[in-house]
Amino acid sequence: MPAPAHDTLLRRAEELDPPDQHHIDGVDEPGGGASFAVVSPRDGRLLVEVADAGSAEVDLAVAAARRAFDSGPWPRLAPADRGRILLRVAELLQEKREQLALTITLEMGKPYTEAHDIELRAAINTFRWYGQLADKLTDESPHTSPDALALVTREPAGVVGAVVPWNFPLTLASWKVAPALAAGCTVVLKPSENSPLSALLLGRIATEAGLPAGVLNVVTGDGPTAGRAIGLHPGVDVLAFTGSTAVGRHFLRYAADSNLKRVWLELGGKSPNIILPDAPDLERAAATAAWGIFFNQGEMCTAPSRLLVHSSVAERVTEAIVARARELRVGDPLDPATEMGALVREAHLDRVLDHIGTGVDEGARLLAGGERTLHHTGGSYLRPTVFDRVEPGMRLAREEIFGPVLSVLTFDDLDEAVRLANATEYGLAAGLWTSDLSTAHRVSRALRAGTVWVNCYEEGDLTVPFGGMKQSGNGRDKSAHALEKYTELKTTWIQL
Template sequence: MTDLTHADWQARAAVFRPETHHRIDGAAHPGGGAVFTVVSARDGRVLAEVARAGRAEADLAVAAARRAFDTGPWPRLSATERGRMLVRLADLVEAHREELALAISLEMGKPVTEAYAIELRAVANTFRWYGEAADKLVDEAPQTAHDAVALVTREPVGVVAAVVPWNFPLTMAAWKVAPALATGCTVVLKPAEQSPLSALLLGRLADEAGLPPGVFNVIAGEGPEAGRALGLHPDVDVLAFTGSTAVGRHFLRYSADSNLKRVWLELGGKSPNIVLPDAPDLAAAAATAAWGIFFNQGEMCTAPSRLLVHSSVADQVVDAVVARARTLRVGDPLDPATDMGALVSEQHLKNVESHIATALAEGARLRTGGARLDRPGCYLEPTVFDQVTPSHSLARNEVFGPVLAVLTFDTEDEAVALANDTDYGLAAAVWTSDISAAHRISRRIKAGTVWVNCYEEGGLNVPFGGMKQSGHGRDKSLHALDKYTDLKTTWIQL
């Protein structure tokens, strides 16, 4: 944990000079002259005018990645050499941890201490994990007749475009970039237009780490221009996307309309957090429910936004969640004492406010919060609604903000039915002391991850991804490598 004070971070913010050019073919690139404005969620001030990528810049970046893959050294290096460079990049992320944390906090509103202690730790760990795993993979030699040899080898698929969101701008990038690079692919990264500054800095660090030109390119721009250009590009072999379900549909269409590139999607969620009356610690369940929905301002695809609690303990649990929400300090993300920072933009704050207004109109009961703070920036009180029904909009739609919907149940079957009554299937949790119930319920819930008596726990050695309209494919673990490799069979007749 950094020991920088509020005044220290404010002083650094006052002299913050971000990267504003694309990183293409191993160098800064100003683009064609078009720019877009990056506004700080913290106070609404302009952080930078950043080069704006369109089709021309996407073409340049993809061409650089194509050359680097087809004729450059990267895919032909030993896996050990590629791994060493990824570990070197991890070291540079750690060396520039404060600078990166400041960029993330200013551009998207996350408390800087969380950016430093949680996000940047995850980013460095991801590049190091895949760097160390790169030369640990093995190919196959299936048994054949005595007069033949069969080999099954993994080969890098080619050029990967990674389009990532603003809520965890570098974590989501690392989850895609690191395994793609480890396999020998080359990458074009497009960060969200709200949070390009940290990604452009990461691109500079990748060049400093010694990655050959064209191996890792970063272009900044808006989805309908730069994102669409990558989705339709005939020289992109794989597109990996984390973001909304609506945009995920666009990428599938782009694939169909171009070269049928593989598209791996990690989309939204409406995750249920089920509390049974025999939970081992109801106070811990309530505290974790509050932490989960208010961490990162609720801007998290796995956020436990539906608290499903048994009616016999509902009052106790919900009262504890409400009490915890009222103690949270919402404020300047550069203040180490802040618990919850700013939402990413004024438009997103208005979207969250519209969900709150709809919940009130439909008859849900507001227990706490619901109002924006009267200060510059995009701040909202931690918000809890109970008396929510399965038909309410708040129980069905992803809010992506610090807004909790509480529903009650009386039986295990009812809890499972409520949990699965959603288009999404990203994550879920179950709180119980009955190991049999934990297994039964976990198996019945349609979700990519189910936590038992905890939330958001795990490591890089386990996969992350969803079911249903939360997408497909997996980030993290060795399974992520499947997205960026082809299996080749070589049959040798002796």
């Protein structure tokens, strides 16, 4: 179904009534009266003042989750019954898809078409997939001695604190919340202060779907206060975080300083995308490289921000990407014709511009973009940016920029390509373009990354796990493996 017209979306956006309170114990909760502004990067306008959680509100949410886990029905429901409620959440997400997509677009700046067609599809599919999986998990009974019976059972781990970022606010919340609920856990969800509104709507939707009070609680606030309170809280058993590597370190410290809660981290990336001369289709490889770095304004931890291209085809590939960068339509994210929206906040735009300035100062060649645009809107817009002549030691090649900035590096042989690809503290994802099956297998094995895409990028579904190596984190989202984060193995040995 085509997106509504621009004027229709503008009118519907004006009619939105954003949530402004925490969702705790099944009801909206105003908290202690403190609030913070949620400003749209689309035009710099205030969307709403949202309740700002301190330690008291976090205590309230954790207490509700604790009661729901220790004495409530959710962990004790038959898995099939839990699954039915998760399927109902998916149905309601579908029914409210336009409202949620508009909310995401206004709060973090991505084009409405991407919020509706990609982000909401992922969130809906996640709740549906784990709803269908809930009653299909099995325990173990290992073969042991004839006079004993051994049982290995999976039990819900307890109260989960889930702290998620702003770039895919509903998708990444769903990747944490849905498997945790399927396992029988209860959850305290803290979205980014840049994108709290869609998560608050998710809390309401889950309650409407029949989730018992206290099973999913949503508190809004910043990282140093609300996030820290969740990380240090002795009533939280498991912490699942997606965000920067620097903040991930804080959560490990919080666990060490409190109850040694398990901490699962999906952190930053500086993903290499390797194009070999025998790529099956160089034009498609270049187009995909451009799409990958400019999609979602480049605000993706998996963004292929380092293009490693063989010197024999580097000029051809780079020219194609530069041409795409120059024609890409940057504009109002509520306009269905827009291909790249606004960066999440003015401060983030300034940070990306600082990286671009450093790249120029260090000697990289700016081929496209590198400057803000649409000043008159009041929004945070940047032209798609491409650098070549990037050296491995430059800041452009080492640090995560989290914006639409591509760094092109060249190599002359396969060993050099692998060395360059692995020359980073991150290990989240990588891409490889080749027609040789042996090369595809050998290089994929050699790359230190949690996901390697061959002759594609950002492909996959919920059957496969997602997560990183090295300083990109630990544990996995998606697939049945995600349940490992939210369950404990118990051994029962019965002497016969």
